[in-house]
Amino acid sequence: xxxxxxxxxxxxxxxxxxxxxxxxxxxxxxxxxxxxxxxxxxxxxxxxxxxxxxxxxxxxxxxxxxxxxxxxxxxxxxxxxxxxxxxxxxxxxxxxxxxxxxxxxxxxxxxxxxxxxxxxxxxxxxxxxxxxxxxxxxxxxxxxxxxxxxxxxxxxxxxxxxxxxxxxxxxxxxxxxxxxxxxxxxxxxxxxxxx
Amino acid sequence: xxxxxxxxxxxxxxxxxxxxxxxxxxxxxxxxxxxxxxxxxxxxxxxxxxxxxxxxxxxxxxxxxxxxxxxxxxxxxxxxxxxxxxxxxxxxxxxxxxxxxxxxxxxxxxxxxxxxxxxxxxxxxxxxxxxxxxxxxxxxxxxxxxxxxxxxxxxxxxxxxxxxxxxxxxxxxxxxxxxxxxxxxxxxxxxxxxx
DNA sequence: GTCTATAGCTGGATAGAC
DNA sequence: GTCTATCCAGCTATAGAC
Numbered sequence: 001x002x003x004x005x006x007x008x009x010x011x012x013x014x015x016x017x018x019x020x021x022x023x024x025x026x027x028x029x030x031x032x033x034x035x036x037x038x039x040x041x042x043x044x045x046x047x048x049x050x051x052x053x054x055x056x057x058x059x060x061x062x063x064x065x066x067x068x069x070x071x072x073x074x075x076x077x078x079x080x081x082x083x084x085x086x087x088x089x090x091x092x093x094x095x096x097x098x099x100x101x102x103x104x105x106x107x108x109x110x111x112x113x114x115x116x117x118x119x120x121x122x123x124x125x126x127x128x129x130x131x132x133x134x135x136x137x138x139x140x141x142x143x144x145x146x147x148x149x150x151x152x153x154x155x156x157x158x159x160x161x162x163x164x165x166x167x168x169x170x171x172x173x174x175x176x177x178x179x180x181x182x183x184x185x186x187x188x189x190x191x192x193x194x195x
Numbered sequence: 196x197x198x199x200x201x202x203x204x205x206x207x208x209x210x211x212x213x214x215x216x217x218x219x220x221x222x223x224x225x226x227x228x229x230x231x232x233x234x235x236x237x238x239x240x241x242x243x244x245x246x247x248x249x250x251x252x253x254x255x256x257x258x259x260x261x262x263x264x265x266x267x268x269x270x271x272x273x274x275x276x277x278x279x280x281x282x283x284x285x286x287x288x289x290x291x292x293x294x295x296x297x298x299x300x301x302x303x304x305x306x307x308x309x310x311x312x313x314x315x316x317x318x319x320x321x322x323x324x325x326x327x328x329x330x331x332x333x334x335x336x337x338x339x340x341x342x343x344x345x346x347x348x349x350x351x352x353x354x355x356x357x358x359x360x361x362x363x364x365x366x367x368x369x370x371x372x373x374x375x376x377x378x379x380x381x382x383x384x385x386x387x388x389x390x
Numbered sequence: 391g392t393c394t395a396t397a398g399c400t401g402g403a404t405a406g407a408c
Numbered sequence: 409g410t411c412t413a414t415c416c417a418g419c420t421a422t423a424g425a426c
Binding site for chain 4: 003034035037038041042
C-alpha cells in the first residue's frame, strides 16, 4: 500500500475516533510511521486530507451497498441488513458514534466548506434505501420511508454512544423490523420481542 | 449579571455552536468583553468551564421540564411538547445539531472525564419521559417508550442538521404523534399528514 | 477583580538537504 | 520520496502590576 493511501487510511480512522479538528498531523504521522514534513509531499493542507478521506468513504459506502445487492435476496432483506448495522458495528458506535452523522455535525459546527461533500455519504444511503422501497412498490413515499430508516439509525447511534445499552439497541431494531413487517406484510421475518 | 455567570453563558453558547475543543479562551473573552488573563480568576482550567456549563445545562433542563408541568395539562400533551422541540428549535438544530447529543459525542471522542456528566442531561429527559409514560399507565415499558422518543429526537436532529429539510421534520413529527395516538388511543390530537 | 505581559507548548505549514 | 530543521500563529496557563 502506497504512502498516500496509508495516510488516508490512518486519517480516516483518527478523524472518526477523535474527530477532525482534534486530530493533528503529528498523530497521523505517528500511526503511518513517517515524519511530519513528508506529509506535504502528498497533501498541501489538512483540508486536502479531509477531502481524500471523504472521497474514500463515499467510495467504500458505494462498494458496500453494491456488495449487499449481490448478497441479499430481496429489497426488504437488504433494508433489514442496513438496520442491523447498529448491531454489527455496536462497539465502534458505543465508543465513537456513527461515522457519518458525527462528521457531518462536526463540519457543520466548523462551518467547513467540505460539509456538503460529507453529507454525500448520507445521500448515498438515502438514495439506496429509496430504491429498495421503490422496488417494494412504494414509489410514492419511498424517500419518506428511506429518511425514516435513516432517522432510526442516527437516533440509535447517538443514544448507544451516550448510554452504551445493548438491550436498548436490540429493542429498537426489533421495533423497526416490526414496522417494516407491518408496512409490507412480510412473513419471512418474525421480530422477536424483548431482550 | 456577574462576570462568572457571563463567562458560563458565553461558553455555553460557543461550545454548542463551535464545539468544545475548537472554542478558545480568546473567543469566549471576546464575547464577554474581558481579557484572557481575567479568566483564571474565575476558572483555573478549560475543563472547569466545561463543568460549569454542564451544570448550567442540567439546571436549565430541569427548570424547563418543571415549567412544562405547570403549563401542559396531561402527560400525553407534555410528551407531545417534547416532540415539538425539533420544530421550535429548528434553526439552531439546522446549524449546530442537538446540544445534548453533539456534546456527549464530542466528549466521547475526546475520552473526556466529564462525558458521564454530559450524559446526565439525556438522563433527565429520559427519566422525565419515563414518568409521563408511567402516569399514562405504562409502567411496564415506560423506560422503553421514553428511549424511543429520545431516539426519534436524536435521529431527526442529526438529519435536520445534515439535510436542512423542514418538511422532513414535520413528517417525522407527524409520524411520532400518530404513533403516540396509537399507543394511547388519544383523540384529542389529530396528526395532519403530508406537507 | 481586572488588566498587561509573557511563558511554554503545539498546531499547521515551509525550506532545503539527501 | 523522505528526512531534519525551522517559522509563525494560536493555544492554555501563569506572574505580577493596578
